[in-house]
Amino acid sequence: VQREMSTLPRVYVTRQIPPEGLRLLHKSGQVQLELWDSDDVPVPRKELLQRVKGVDGLLCVLTEKVDAELLDAAGPNLKVLSTMSVGYDHLNLEELKKRGIHVGYTPDVLTDAVAELTVALLLTTSRRLIEAAHEAKTGGWGTWRTLWLCGYELANSTVGILGLGRIGVAIAERLAPFKVRKFIYTDVAPRPELAKAINAEYVSMDELAKQSDFLAVCCALTPETNKICDRNLFSKMKKTSIFINTSRGGVVNQEDLYEALSTGQIAAAGLDVTVPEPLPTNHPLFTLKNCVILPHIASASYTTRNAMSALAANNLLLGLRGEPMIKGLKL
Numbered sequence: 201v202q203r204e205m206s207t208l209p210r211v212y213v214t215r216q217i218p219p220e221g222l223r224l225l226h227k228s229g230q231v232q233l234e235l236w237d238s239d240d241v242p243v244p245r246k247e248l249l250q251r252v253k254g255v256d257g258l259l260c261v262l263t264e265k266v267d268a269e270l271l272d273a274a275g276p277n278l279k280v281l282s283t284m285s286v287g288y289d290h291l292n293l294e295e296l297k298k299r300g301i302h303v304g305y306t307p308d309v310l311t312d313a314v315a316e317l318t319v320a321l322l323l324t325t326s327r328r329l330i331e332a333a334h335e336a337k338t339g340g341w342g343t344w345r346t347l348w349l350c351g352y353e354l355a356n357s358t359v360g361i362l363g364l365g366r367i368g369v370a371i372a373e374r375l376a377p378f379k380v381r382k383f384i385y386t387d388v389a390p391r392p393e394l395a396k397a398i399n400a401e402y403v404s405m406d407e408l409a410k411q412s413d414f415l416a417v418c419c420a421l422t423p424e425t426n427k428i429c430d431r432n433l434f435s436k437m438k439k440t441s442i443f444i445n446t447s448r449g450g451v452v453n454q455e456d457l458y459e460a461l462s463t464g465q466i467a468a469a470g471l472d473v474t475v476p477e478p479l480p481t482n483h484p485l486f487t488l489k490n491c492v493i494l495p496h497i498a499s500a501s502y503t504t505r506n507a508m509s510a511l512a513a514n515n516l517l518l519g520l521r522g523e524p525m526i527k528g529l530k531l
């Protein structure tokens with residue numbers, strides 16, 4: 201923790217963020233920087249509540265719950281909150297708004313990385329790559345067999361997107377060359393501008409479940425989308441369909457997903473996000489061969505994480521100067 205005596209605005213950074221962002225903050229000469237100097241362990245809540253006392257700015261990641269308790273602990277100096285994430289379900293926007301705090305986040309810069317990983321996870325799941333590699337390594341590889349480790353292909357398939365935004369579009373753009381027959385999506389309302397780019401048809405949630413051979417969840421976690429992927433949805437899906445989630449674990453009812461996967465109601469699932477994170481290694485979902493679970497790495501490329509770090513730093517610095525952020529949330 202670094203702290204100089206000065207009149208510059210005090211900023212607490214809750215994680216050792218990638219170098220680009222830290223460099224910008226240091227080089228700005230605009231702030232007194234205090235840092236939780238680890239990337240391996242998140243700042244303990246008690247420590248965080250202490251550290252934020254009197255700060256003018258806070259830069260956090262998605263492991264920090266920004267709620268009334270934290271904002272009260274920070275006190276009235278806090279003017280700017282910048283999260284190094286596109287998701288903001290860890291922030292209590294109402295409390296932030298009430299206090300007039302400006303909020304920055306990091307959309308766009310991670311869209312390519314997240315879309316790329318989503319495609320990788322989809323193919324890994326549909327073509328059973330983890331199972332296959334395991335079989336090859338552990339002696340399960342006998343003779344070449346006609347139906348062994350068969351999966352499902354994208355060619356001629358219908359791909360459904362639950363929550364069409366920048367990331368959903370980027371996923372569809374990448375999947376189209378695999379000869380997908382049709383893209384469909386659902387959302388709170390049609391998004392014609394976005395849908396046009398990928399020639400996607402707006403359908404009801406029911407139709408999305410029924411028609412999708414691959415269903416990719418790309419929506420934000422909100423009270424409305426909390427556990428929206430449940431027994432009701434899975435029961436309408438085809439037995440051959442693949443479910444992919446790279447948004448937030450909270451959109452899925454995991455007990456219902458376990459049941460759907462273990463009873464063959466759907467073919468397989470690929471998850472980059474779970475509840476909780478990390479998912480305990482003894483969780484039932486880990487026992488299923490038809491469930492691929494990754495540790496929330498969709499945006500994890502060096503380029504993207506540095507871009508997120510830089511954007512979060514720039515949002516913070518702009519906000520502290522009272523200027524519009526590059527990516528600010530409208531509260």
Ligand code: DGY
Pocket residue numbers: 262284285286287288310498499
């Ligand atoms: C986000 O930004 O919200 C992702 O979950 C992590 O990149």
